[in-house]
Amino acid sequence: MHFIKLIRLYFKICQLCIIIYFVVSAIIYMENKYLMGERNMTGTAVLYMADEKMLILRNIEKEVMEEIQSQCGHDQCICHVDEKEVNYGSVKHAMWMERVDIGD
Secondary structure, three states, X not given: OHXXXXXXXXXXXXXXXXXXXXXXXXXXXXXHHHHHOHHXXXXXXXXXXXXXXXXXXXXXXXXXXXXXXXXXXOOOOEEEEOOEEEEOOOEEEEEEEOOOOOOX
């Protein structure tokens, strides 16, 4: 009987350790995002066009990608890149990745 109580206590301690691990991991992840300055993040945008073609844009800011995503499904996708107005045409779907070296 005493042995069973010890096993239950062991499993409770293991569960607590797992919870602490995930909480600490989440805190570290959020601190890293904050320190990196999420507003200035750049990455790779993959645009799936209405004519079934794919366009890859490297080193694009996340704000520009959000502007593109807000216009998906419209006849024209107009956004501002490097202080210039760019028209990508009709974009069906857009995907953004934090890595800049996609497609090398």
